[in-house]
Amino acid sequence: MKIIYAKDYDDMSKKAAALLAAVVTAKPDCVLGLATGSTPVGLYRELIRGYEEGRLDFSRVRTVNLDEYCGLTADSDQSYVYFMRENLFDHINIDPANTHIPNGANPDAAAECARYDALLDAMPADIQLLGIGNNGHIGFNEPADSFAVGTHQVMLTKSTIDANARFFAKPEDVPRSAYTMGIAGIMRAKKILLVANGVNKAEIIEKVATGPVCPQVPASVLRLHPDVTIVADSSALGCLQKSCPALISEE
Ligand code: PGA
Numbered sequence: 001m002k003i004i005y006a007k008d009y010d011d012m013s014k015k016a017a018a019l020l021a022a023v024v025t026a027k028p029d030c031v032l033g034l035a036t037g038s039t040p041v042g043l044y045r046e047l048i049r050g051y052e053e054g055r056l057d058f059s060r061v062r063t064v065n066l067d068e069y070c071g072l073t074a075d076s077d078q079s080y081v082y083f084m085r086e087n088l089f090d091h092i093n094i095d096p097a098n099t100h101i102p103n104g105a106n107p108d109a110a111a112e113c114a115r116y117d118a119l120l121d122a123m124p125a126d127i128q129l130l131g132i133g134n135n136g137h138i139g140f141n142e143p144a145d146s147f148a149v150g151t152h153q154v155m156l157t158k159s160t161i162d163a164n165a166r167f168f169a170k171p172e173d174v175p176r177s178a179y180t181m182g183i184a185g186i187m188r189a190k191k192i193l194l195v196a197n198g199v200n201k202a203e204i205i206e207k208v209a210t211g212p213v214c215p216q217v218p219a220s221v222l223r224l225h226p227d228v229t230i231v232a233d234s235s236a237l238g239c240l241q242k243s244c245p246a247l248i249s250e251e
Contacts, residue, residue, distance in 0.1 A: 001228045003209060003240070003248050008233050009197045013042030016129075016195045016231040021050055023127045023191070029060040033128030033186075034088070035139075036065070036080045039195050040129060044088040051092040058094040062123055066130070066139035066186070068104040069175035070153065078167055078175075079104060102151065102179035112179055113151040120151070120185045128189035132196050136204050136217040140180035143216045147183040154178050183221055192225055197233040205232055206239035209247055 006012035020043065023030050034040075050056035065080060074081040081101050089099055100119055106112040130138050137143065140154045148154075155177050156164075164174050186192070196205055204219070209230075213220045222228045234241075237248060 001209065001223055001225075001230065003205075003230045003232065003237070005237060005248050005250055006197075006231055006233045009042055012195060012197050012231050012233045013046055016040075016193060017043045017046030017050070019193055019229060019231070020127060020129065021047065021056055024056055024058065024061060027126060028057060029062070030126040031123045032061060032063045033125035033181075033189050034063050034065050034084065035129045035131050036067070036083045037131040039131040039197055041087055043129070043195060047088065048091040056092075058092045060098075061094055062098040063094070063100060064120060064123065064125055064181075065099075065101040066128075067178050067180035068102040070104045070107075070109075070177040070179060071175050073105045078164075102181075104175075104179060109153040109179070113153065116151040116179065116181070117185065120181070120188070125189035127191040127193055128186055130186070130192065130194040130219075132194060132201060132204060132208070132219050134200055134204055136208065136219045138183075138186060138194075138219045138222075140178045141183055141186075141218045143218060145215060147215045147218070147221060149184045150182045151179060151185060152182055154180055183218070187221065187225055190227065192222060192228040194219070194222065194228065194230045195232070196230065196236040199235040199238060201232070201236040202238040202240075205230070205236050206243060209240055210244055 006015050068080045072079040102116050103112055135143050161174050165171050168174050207217050208219045213223050
């Protein structure tokens with residue numbers, strides 16, 4: 001696991017975008033595993049800039065996203081499909097038919113999860129982008145007593161539902177569950193790139209880098225992957241910088 005220091009959010013976004021862009025340049029028909037959340041937005045902005053400046057071509061790129069809320073249709077502005085269009089897909093020359101996200105509108109969880117796993121088998125990611133939750137979750141793989149292997153349906157915790165309520169008109173509109181890629185789906189990517197910023201990620205980054213590999217800290221499993229890079233800003237590296245500065249590299 002390589003941990004790269006970034007000065008701030010902007011620097012993190014630029015350094016991480018450069019790693020992702022290198023994959024697109026080396027392999028124009030690559031498969032990008034993508035993530036939602038606030039952390040990757042700046043990275044996506046950098047990719048859009050690369051496209052606008054003629055440095056990046058997404059015409060043959062394919063994408064697979066980590067997760068999607070259940071019960072939301074693609075046109076809901078809270079869906080991850082909507083997020084990806086708003087923050088990336090609508091601004092680059094990617095073919096929408098080449099972008100894949102679990103279908104939250106499919107009420108048949110077993111069928112939808114099997115469909116998505118078959119898709120991941122057919123097109124494993126060349127690089128998987130991840131954010132990280134304060135509790136170490138990756139995708140919607142929350143702390144648990146065992147690692148969930150395949151794509152599965154997760155019931156959202158009350159705290160997640162409450163935290164999401166502000167985005168919806170009525171509390172009963174907040175999704176109760178989500179489909180998420182499992183740990184195997186994430187770990188089969190050839191490369192993994194995790195981005196983190198802000199002081200509220202500092203403790204979990206230290207745990208992921210130095211604590212035990214265990215399902216109670218889902219992201220710790222990444223230590224078993226041969227090609228993982230974490231790009232984190234100085235605030236997110238605050239704890240690790242004190243306990244184990246040798247693990248942090250400048251480039
Ligand atoms: P964030 O979310 O990027 O909004 O912090 C990360 C995550 O929960 O995976």
